[in-house]
Amino acid sequence: MKILKKLRRVFRLHRIFIKQDLKRLMEYKIDFVTGAVALLIAQGINVFFLSIIFSQIPNLDGWAFEQIIFIYGFALLPKAIDHLFTDNLWAIGHFIIRKGDFDKYLTRPINTLFAVTVEKFQVDAFGELIVGILLLSVSVPSVNLSINPLNILLFVIALVFATLIYTGIKLITSSVAFWTKRSGNITYMFYMVNEFSKYPTTIYNRAVRAVVSYIIPFAFTAFFPASYFIAGGNPWFNIGGTVIAGSVLMALGILVWHKGVSAYESAGS
Amino acid sequence: MIYVNNLKKEFKKTIKDPGLKGSVKSFFKPKTEIITAVDNISFHVPRGEILGFIGPNGAGKSTVIKMLTGILTPTSGSCEINGKIPYKNRKSYVKEIGVVFGQRTQLWWDLALRETYTVLKEIYEVDDAAYKKRMAFLNEVLELDEFITSPVRTLSLGQRMRADIAASLLHSPKVLFLDEPTIGLDVVVKDNIRKAVKAINENEQTTVILTTHDLQDVENLCDRIVMIDKGSKLFDGNISELKRRFGQSRELRFVPYDFAAVEALDYKTEFGLGEDDLELENDGHKVTVRFNSDTIPVENILNYTLSKTHVKDINVTDADIEEIIKGIYRSEVKLDA
Amino acid sequence: MRKILKIYKPFTHAGVLLAAQYRINFIFFILGDILMCFINYFLWKAVFNSGGAETFMGFSEVDMVSYIFISFLTSTLAYSDGSYAVGEEIRDGSIAMRMIKPIRFDLAFLFQELGERTMSLTLAFVPLVAGVELFKFFATGSFRFSIINFVLYLVSLILAYLINFYFNVCYGYSAFVLKNLWGSNFLKDCIVGFLAGRTIPLAFMPPAVGAVLNFLPFASLTYTPVMIYIGMYSPAQIALSFALQIFWLVFFIALQQIIWNACVKRLSVQGG
Numbered sequence: 001m002k003i004l005k006k007l008r009r010v011f012r013l014h015r016i017f018i019k020q021d022l023k024r025l026m027e028y029k030i031d032f033v034t035g036a037v038a039l040l041i042a043q044g045i046n047v048f049f050l051s052i053i054f055s056q057i058p059n060l061d062g063w064a065f066e067q068i069i070f071i072y073g074f075a076l077l078p079k080a081i082d083h084l085f086t087d088n089l090w091a092i093g094h095f096i097i098r099k100g101d102f103d104k105y106l107t108r109p110i111n112t113l114f115a116v117t118v119e120k121f122q123v124d125a126f127g128e129l130i131v132g133i134l135l136l137s138v139s140v141p142s143v144n145l146s147i148n149p150l151n152i153l154l155f156v157i158a159l160v161f162a163t164l165i166y167t168g169i170k171l172i173t174s175s176v177a178f179w180t181k182r183s184g185n186i187t188y189m190f191y192m193v194n195e196f197s198k199y200p201t202t203i204y205n206r207a208v209r210a211v212v213s214y215i216i217p218f219a220f221t222a223f224f225p226a227s228y229f230i231a232g233g234n235p236w237f238n239i240g241g242t243v244i245a246g247s248v249l250m251a252l253g254i255l256v257w258h259k260g261v262s263a264y265e266s267a268g269s
Numbered sequence: 270m271i272y273v274n275n276l277k278k279e280f281k282k283t284i285k286d287p288g289l290k291g292s293v294k295s296f297f298k299p300k301t302e303i304i305t306a307v308d309n310i311s312f313h314v315p316r317g318e319i320l321g322f323i324g325p326n327g328a329g330k331s332t333v334i335k336m337l338t339g340i341l342t343p344t345s346g347s348c349e350i351n352g353k354i355p356y357k358n359r360k361s362y363v364k365e366i367g368v369v370f371g372q373r374t375q376l377w378w379d380l381a382l383r384e385t386y387t388v389l390k391e392i393y394e395v396d397d398a399a400y401k402k403r404m405a406f407l408n409e410v411l412e413l414d415e416f417i418t419s420p421v422r423t424l425s426l427g428q429r430m431r432a433d434i435a436a437s438l439l440h441s442p443k444v445l446f447l448d449e450p451t452i453g454l455d456v457v458v459k460d461n462i463r464k465a466v467k468a469i470n471e472n473e474q475t476t477v478i479l480t481t482h483d484l485q486d487v488e489n490l491c492d493r494i495v496m497i498d499k500g501s502k503l504f505d506g507n508i509s510e511l512k513r514r515f516g517q518s519r520e521l522r523f524v525p526y527d528f529a530a531v532e533a534l535d536y537k538t539e540f541g542l543g544e545d546d547l548e549l550e551n552d553g554h555k556v557t558v559r560f561n562s563d564t565i566p567v568e569n570i571l572n573y574t575l576s577k578t579h580v581k582d583i584n585v586t587d588a589d590i591e592e593i594i595k596g597i598y599r600s601e602v603k604l605d606a
Numbered sequence: 607m608r609k610i611l612k613i614y615k616p617f618t619h620a621g622v623l624l625a626a627q628y629r630i631n632f633i634f635f636i637l638g639d640i641l642m643c644f645i646n647y648f649l650w651k652a653v654f655n656s657g658g659a660e661t662f663m664g665f666s667e668v669d670m671v672s673y674i675f676i677s678f679l680t681s682t683l684a685y686s687d688g689s690y691a692v693g694e695e696i697r698d699g700s701i702a703m704r705m706i707k708p709i710r711f712d713l714a715f716l717f718q719e720l721g722e723r724t725m726s727l728t729l730a731f732v733p734l735v736a737g738v739e740l741f742k743f744f745a746t747g748s749f750r751f752s753i754i755n756f757v758l759y760l761v762s763l764i765l766a767y768l769i770n771f772y773f774n775v776c777y778g779y780s781a782f783v784l785k786n787l788w789g790s791n792f793l794k795d796c797i798v799g800f801l802a803g804r805t806i807p808l809a810f811m812p813p814a815v816g817a818v819l820n821f822l823p824f825a826s827l828t829y830t831p832v833m834i835y836i837g838m839y840s841p842a843q844i845a846l847s848f849a850l851q852i853f854w855l856v857f858f859i860a861l862q863q864i865i866w867n868a869c870v871k872r873l874s875v876q877g878g
Contacts, residue, residue: 013392016388020387020388030790031788033789034792035788035789035792035793038792038796042796045800045805046805056662056663060652060653103373104370106338107339107363107368109360109392124789189634191638192641192642199648203649262342265280265341266341
């Protein structure tokens with residue numbers, strides 16, 4: 001009962017914060033619309049780029065155009081969801097800690113991580129989300145994908161834990177700022193690795209493949225789970241790996257965060 | 270209410286050699302030194318008291334406040350407020366306190382001020398009836414009505430400070446921490462804020478801990494002051510006590526007919542004083558002598574002065590609190606700690 | 607000219623100091639961006655492996671790899687902050703302060719940015735050029751560095767930077783209308799990047815589209831210098847593209863001047 005009450009409170013707070021942030025956005029309507037449009041265009045350009053490549057070759061390393069589009073679209077979803085809910089973590093590494101602005105989260109009677117992430121609802125992410133859903137829906141009829149309850153369940157699980165991989169990595173690298181004052185650039189560098197996940201890992205050499213599969217496991221946010229749906233494979237590895245990577249990174253992220261909060265030194269008066 | 274025992278905070282500071290080489294070196298093998306920002310401070314604050322926390326820049330005031338509010342974890346020592354340890358029971362503890370950092374704001378920058386209160390109401394779980402009543406009270410004390418619908422970014426500094434104080438009081442905290450609440454404000458606004466703090470303290474028995482550089486704040490508001498410098502406590506007591514202890518310092522001012530005759534005055538030999546016991550200043554318009562009435566009785570110094578010079582005007586005054594504190598900061602006043 | 611250099615030298619100096627302060631940041635960001643180059647590198651390798659042909663729309667594998675890295679280098683070096691800087695000044699009102707100073711504000715920005723560029727020049731230029739040339743050497747078995755193309759590339763790069771700078775300053779003025787926050791700048795960067803050939807060489811576009819894009823100012827920002835570097839342009843094409851670059855530079859300088867004058871008028875009438 002107590003947990004239920006607590007969860008209700010979390011959702012209520014979340015709703016209120018989102019409402020507030022949407023009001024903030026309305027103050028900058030034009031910026032918000034152009035930002036989302038820009039993300040849409042950026043993704044559109046990349047798809048155009050792929051279509052030009054496929055106009056000249058029959059397949060890419062054995063993958064057909066529609067399959068690549070499916071993987072690409074899949075890659076956008078967890079990224080967009082993470083972007084939507086936890087974008088404020090970027091600010092932690094860039095300036096919140098350096099300027100001592102983290103103080104205010106500590107003087108509030110709610111969990112610090114919740115307080116930070118809930119403060120920003122990054123609507124720009126809808127640009128990526130829309131393109132991702134669009135690409136999945138246009139590619140689904142042409143890829144060999146059976147839609148059944150089990151697959152739908154696995155799809156949702158993969159999506160949730162793939163999102164946690166993003167959030168976990170962002171959380172770990174942002175928390176570094178509790179010790180070093182700023183870490184936005186480290187987050188950026190790690191985060192850019194996610195771009196590798198958009199394509200089949202088979203196109204990379206062995207070292208790169210090992211890194212994106214097991215060290216900074218972005219391959220589990222897109223290629224591994226997506227290829228399970230369209231080309232089959234071992235679900236324990238393809239989906240299970242996503243679950244494990246997501247859980248481990250998120251747990252590690254929360255741990256580092258809490259260690260960081262107790263090491264937080266604020267800023268000179 | 271508030272018990273602070275041997276509170277200590279050390280920071281590790283990385284020393285970096287200049288240049289790229291220095292950065293790389295400190296990245297791999299950081300050289301650190303330990304800085305003690307707060308060194309074994311103890312004090313006690315009873316319920317309903319307004320405590321002024323003063324000291325020069327970098328004395329460690331903010332660090333103490335940050336430990337008391339649960340933002341920083343002490344290196345050693347302890348503090349207990351309302352039976353809670355700030356850095357251990359953070360979430361339940363901060364429900365009972367209000368915090369204002371004068372240099373920062375906790376208001377939502379881009380939104381109408383009212384929106385901040387709606388969110389805080391939820392965060393602190395204030396129910397609708399209590400919220401309504403509370404807002405009416407805060408509005409009466411802090412006069413928020415005139416700008417409550419404006420976006421926070423358009424508020425003046427004084428309005429923002431009132432709004433911030435209201436935000437920290439929304440959940441009726443038992444303790445209110447104000448870190449430089451009057452910084453950068455004009456005299457009228459300062460006065461309003463002081464009145465508001467006083468009103469809240471009297472109405473609800475709210476304990477207030479306040480840091481400030483404005484000694485008017487201290488004189489008008491504080492029942493007691495704790496003075497710290499370089500992380501250590503220098504003085505703990507009320508203002509009359511401060512004056513009694515350090516207030517023997519007096520100023521003798523006179524305007525002689527002949528400024529050259531002042532040369533003949535030799536207080537130090539006459540009263541057998543050391544180098545630091547007396548200070549003489551002759552600016553060509555008047556002569557000021559600072560002395561301690563314990564070592565030289567006022568009568569004696571007047572007699573001696575008048576016997577040596579002819580004066581147009583002469584008076585002896587108490588040094589005001591500002592002078593006393595300036596003296597302590599400069600360590601001119603001997604401290605029998 | 608010497609007088610100008612003397613007046614604006616402090617700005618360059620400030621720029622160098624600024625860049626030095628943010629060098630660690632810069633290194634991480636550049637490393638992140640170079641990762642993107644490597645993704646494209648692997649992607650194109652796979653494309654050539656899968657296609658089976660020696661060339662892809664006229665580009666060999668070596669050409670393509672050079673294109674990826676040199677276009678990254680070119681866009682990094684020709685990068686300009688002008689639109690953010692101008693937008694920021696317009697939003698906080700400090701642009702009015704520029705009117706009371708006895709210096710040209712475009713030149714002040716320009717010289718400061720040149721100073722900031724020293725960082726990308728020292729940290730990115732040599733490693734990338736050396737890397738590309740080494741790759742060409744190992745892939746083809748012979749050393750194919752053309753001094754003439756390299757010098758022409760440098761000239762074209764400088765023109766590209768200047769065009770980009772004035773284009774960005776002009777765009778920055780749109781802050782009067784658009785407020786130029788994150789969104790509109792991001793939108794601009796996306797579109798300009800695409801039209802400048804940063805995602806794909808303009809030669810891969812449908813011929814009619816490609817022909818038009820070649821004449822737009824954006825091709826001058828990245829595509830032109832890169833094509834000169836990798837030796838895809840004939841002397842006639844090089845001459846034509848220099849003419850185009852100079853035309854667009856003059857065009858944007860003039861446009862900037864016109865907008866600035868209008869600005870001064872507006873500011874002095876409305877008072878900021």
